Amino acid sequence: MDALDLARWQFGVTTVYHFLFVPITIGLSFLVAVMQTVWVRSGDERWLRLTKFYGKLLLINFAMGVVTGIVQEFQFGMNWSDYSRFVGDIFGAPLAIEALLAFFLESTFLGLWIFGWDRLPRRVHLATIWAVSIGTILSAYFILAANSWMQHPVGYHFNPETGRAELTDFGAVLTNKVTLVTFPHTLAGCFLTAGALVLAVALWHLIRRPGTDQTSAFRGAAKLGAWVTVVAAVATLVTGDIQGKIMTDVQPMKMAAAEALYETEQPAAFSIFTIGTLDGSREVYSLKVPDLLSWLATGDFDGEVKGINDIQDQYVAEFGPGSYTPVIPVTYWSFRLMIGFGMLAALAAVWALWTLRRGRAPASRWLLRTALVLPLLPLAANAFGWIFTEMGRQPWIVFSEMLTRDGVSRTVSTGEVVTSLAGFTLLYGLLAVIEVGLLLRFAKAGLPEPPPPTDSGADDTEDRPLSFAY
Amino acid sequence: MDLSTLWFLLIAVLFTGYFVLEGFDFGVGVLLPVLGRDERERRVVINTIGPVWDGNEVWVLTAGGAMFAAFPEWYATLFSGFYLPLLLILAALILRGVAFEYRGKRSDPQWKARWDKAIFAGSLVPALLWGVAFGNIVRGVRLDADHEYAGGFWHLLNPYALLAGLVTLSLFVTHGAVFLALKTTGDIRVRANAIAARAGLVAAVLAVVFLAWTLVGVRGGAAAVVFAVLAAAALLGGLAANRAGREGWAFLGTAAAIALAVATLFSALFPDVLPSTLDSANSLTVDNASSTPYTLKIMTWVAVVFTPIVLLYQGWTYWVFRRRIGVRDIPDA
Numbered sequence: 048m049d050a051l052d053l054a055r056w057q058f059g060v061t062t063v064y065h066f067l068f069v070p071i072t073i074g075l076s077f078l079v080a081v082m083q084t085v086w087v088r089s090g091d092e093r094w095l096r097l098t099k100f101y102g103k104l105l106l107i108n109f110a111m112g113v114v115t116g117i118v119q120e121f122q123f124g125m126n127w128s129d130y131s132r133f134v135g136d137i138f139g140a141p142l143a144i145e146a147l148l149a150f151f152l153e154s155t156f157l158g159l160w161i162f163g164w165d166r167l168p169r170r171v172h173l174a175t176i177w178a179v180s181i182g183t184i185l186s187a188y189f190i191l192a193a194n195s196w197m198q199h200p201v202g203y204h205f206n207p208e209t210g211r212a213e214l215t216d217f218g219a220v221l222t223n224k225v226t227l228v229t230f231p232h233t234l235a236g237c238f239l240t241a242g243a244l245v246l247a248v249a250l251w252h253l254i255r256r257p258g259t260d261q262t263s264a265f266r267g268a269a270k271l272g273a274w275v276t277v278v279a280a281v282a283t284l285v286t287g288d289i290q291g292k293i294m295t296d297v298q299p300m301k302m303a304a305a306e307a308l309y310e311t312e313q314p315a316a317f318s319i320f321t322i323g324t325l326d327g328s329r330e331v332y333s334l335k336v337p338d339l340l341s342w343l344a345t346g347d348f349d350g351e352v353k354g355i356n357d358i359q360d361q362y363v364a365e366f367g368p369g370s371y372t373p374v375i376p377v378t379y380w381s382f383r384l385m386i387g388f389g390m391l392a393a394l395a396a397v398w399a400l401w402t403l404r405r406g407r408a409p410a411s412r413w414l415l416r417t418a419l420v421l422p423l424l425p426l427a428a429n430a431f432g433w434i435f436t437e438m439g440r441q442p443w444i445v446f447s448e449m450l451t452r453d454g455v456s457r458t459v460s461t462g463e464v465v466t467s468l469a470g471f472t473l474l475y476g477l478l479a480v481i482e483v484g485l486l487l488r489f490a491k492a493g494l495p496e497p498p499p500p501t502d503s504g505a506d507d508t509e510d511r512p513l514s515f516a517y
Numbered sequence: 518m519d520l521s522t523l524w525f526l527l528i529a530v531l532f533t534g535y536f537v538l539e540g541f542d543f544g545v546g547v548l549l550p551v552l553g554r555d556e557r558e559r560r561v562v563i564n565t566i567g568p569v570w571d572g573n574e575v576w577v578l579t580a581g582g583a584m585f586a587a588f589p590e591w592y593a594t595l596f597s598g599f600y601l602p603l604l605l606i607l608a609a610l611i612l613r614g615v616a617f618e619y620r621g622k623r624s625d626p627q628w629k630a631r632w633d634k635a636i637f638a639g640s641l642v643p644a645l646l647w648g649v650a651f652g653n654i655v656r657g658v659r660l661d662a663d664h665e666y667a668g669g670f671w672h673l674l675n676p677y678a679l680l681a682g683l684v685t686l687s688l689f690v691t692h693g694a695v696f697l698a699l700k701t702t703g704d705i706r707v708r709a710n711a712i713a714a715r716a717g718l719v720a721a722v723l724a725v726v727f728l729a730w731t732l733v734g735v736r737g738g739a740a741a742v743v744f745a746v747l748a749a750a751a752l753l754g755g756l757a758a759n760r761a762g763r764e765g766w767a768f769l770g771t772a773a774a775i776a777l778a779v780a781t782l783f784s785a786l787f788p789d790v791l792p793s794t795l796d797s798a799n800s801l802t803v804d805n806a807s808s809t810p811y812t813l814k815i816m817t818w819v820a821v822v823f824t825p826i827v828l829l830y831q832g833w834t835y836w837v838f839r840r841r842i843g844v845r846d847i848p849d850a
Binding site: 106107109110111113114115116117118120121123124125126128129131132134135136137138139140142143144145146147148150151152154155156157158159161162163166167211213214215217456457458459463466467470474478481485488489516517 | 560563564567568569570571572574575578579581582583584585586587588589590592593594595596597598600601603604607608610611612614615617618619620621622623665666667808809811812815816819820823824827830831834837838
């Protein structure tokens with residue numbers, strides 16, 4: 048392995064890891080804000096206890112999202128400096144705007160939310176968690192605009208004198224059709240993740256510890272989480288379907304790679320799974336749904352879907368000799384695993400809703416087992432979604448403009464990248480163990496005691512205590 | 518003034534914001550084992566920066582993002598060239614951020630002691646290495662004709678840059694001690710005041726030597742001289758206020774000293790952004806490293822509209838949490 052491979056592995060490892068925390072942060076800060084709003088509006092103390100309970104899980108997760116995000120912003124320059132030079136004029140702007148508009152908002156207001164419980168008037172304190180939620184969603188928009196530009200560059204021209212891509216229309220970058228569909232798709236994935244987490248924890252309490260003073264609160268949380276999961280899953284399907292058609296238009300190779308479709312077909316079938324010979328050259332068995340790929344790619348059950356070989360020939364004619372085909376087993380399986388894990392989570396949520404219908408108490412041991420793996424399903428779906436979209440773009444780092452191998456830092460040695468990759472892997476592994484341990488501990492601990500009544504009428508006086516979160 | 522010069526200034530402002538704000542919370546982290554003699558005291562120390570440290574850290578993300586957007590060549594060469602120091606800074610910031618959030622999540626003393634070590638090291642390492650990095654930026658590094666870094670890791674550890682690291686470390690410790698004296702009551706306040714006096718003396722000596730070395734031996738200019746003199750005056754003023762027990766003024770003094778020191782470095786650097794020690798033709802400058810005027814124009818609008826809003830709500834946070842805290846305020850765990 049050379050520095051290029053290692054830099055790619057590092058980007059993959061750190062990005063997939065970062066994106067374990069991001070969807071929980073985005074989805075859960077919104078759901079905690081919803082819970083707190085219900086409490087503020089209704090005065091129902093169950094929702095206050097749920098706010099504090101899920102808020103704690105949010106904070107444990109949030110810290111990891113923040114610190115692993117710093118690495119993301121630095122590693123473009125560290126490992127991908129030629130890429131940074133090439134795209135800085137375009138790609139840097141959304142990153143800087145993300146920091147200025149989103150990171151400041153979420154970090155500052157999260158501090159106010161954590162420490163402001165007894166310090167801020169109730170409605171102002173509620174506003175702080177909404178500000179956090181808005182910050183996380185804004186952040187998603189700008190970073191996805193940056194990523195979508197790599198998938199489908201728009202609003203720029205190539206300057207042969209400087210050898211760089213230069214921005215000509217920032218509006219076009221922000222309204223890139225890939226951004227406009229990737230943003231809702233990713234957000235839906237985030238809500239799916241957070242909904243499943245809220246549901247899973249609540250189910251565990253309902254089944255393992257029935258009939259306590261927490262039961263009715265966890266019923267509310269389970270229903271909220273389950274509905275969010277189901278609705279978000281439908282939203283991922285709808286947006287994912289639109290995304291597939293746009294992808295077929297702007298990155299036909301990626302669509303062909305998603306199906307491992309070598310020859311152009313009309314109509315084209317979608318295979319649920321395929322077993323091939325070990326060298327991958329021949330298909331042994333494949334479960335196929337006729338015409339489905341034509342629909343996914345073109346919106347027409349009889350549409351033509353271009354195969355890998357044709358697109359490869361076309362790209363050689365357009366960009367010169369070389370392979371323009373991604374690693375097909377990776378794209379083929381990541382595409383299916385993304386959809387499969389997401390839908391499994393949705394099925395679990397439907398099942399949970401069924402067991403909760405009309406005041407019934409869920410008691411199934413199988414549902415309890417499902418609850419234990421449920422939080423992992425959307426995380427896996429998210430990870431495979433990113434692996435698909437990034438690996439499906441290969442060999443390009445910026446589609447049609449720059450190859451990944453040309454974007455790497457030339458002056459960074461293999462030893463340096465090894466140090467970095469090993470360091471991050473070890474550190475991230477250690478932190479993952481600690482983080483999961485804490486999450487389990489607090490998830491099992493259950494709801495905090497209802498707080499003693501306070502004189503909420505008094506305003507911000509000097510002798511009111513601070514909330515000491517640390 | 519053209520836009521690339523404006524963005525040079527804005528990046529200087531962002532780093533100023535970063536060092537003034539995160540400077541004191543690095544200092545607080547380094548002083549944790551010194552000032553926090555028992556668990557209650559350690560909680561007082563950490564809670565003084567509890568609500569604000571994360572917002573402070575965003576300044577460096579914005580500075581980095583702004584560098585990427587406004588000066589891609591600078592961002593690319595600097596971040597790939599200063600690879601290992603940045604890696605250490607990243608690891609330190611990761612550990613430190615997680616430590617603040619996780620240390621109080623379990624009551625086990627060993628758990629807390631480990632995270633306290635992470636807070637200490639995670640504050641010390643960046644406080645030192647940011648200085649080393651900026652020392653090297655001002656001094657210049659070996660850049661080849663492609664504006665790529667041609668030196669090695671050890672070239673970054675030259676005496677001038679190491680001195681710069683000690684300056685930032687001692688300044689941040691002083692700044693943190695002054696901040697703690699301003700934000701606490703009782704015994705911690707008294708001891709923080711005493712530490713500020715001692716650390717301040719060290720910082721003053723190191724800073725004066727460093728600024729003189731910069732202006733005489735490295736690079737200078739009239740503006741840099743003025744800023745350096747003002748920085749030294751602000752630091753001495755802050756230390757005098759600290760001695761008189763005027764903590765608010767002392768904090769203003771150390772904050773101004775850090776801001777003026779950053780101003781000294783950036784004005785000495787201008788119009789280069791990363792000078793080459795091999796051949797001045799290889800240097801990265803505000804002109805040859807910058808983005809296109811169109812990108813800079815958009816970024817300028819965004820910055821003009823949103824920076825004041827950020828300053829307003831961050832300022833409000835400091836107002837909300839303006840009260841001093843002491844061991845009496847810490848509830849039983």
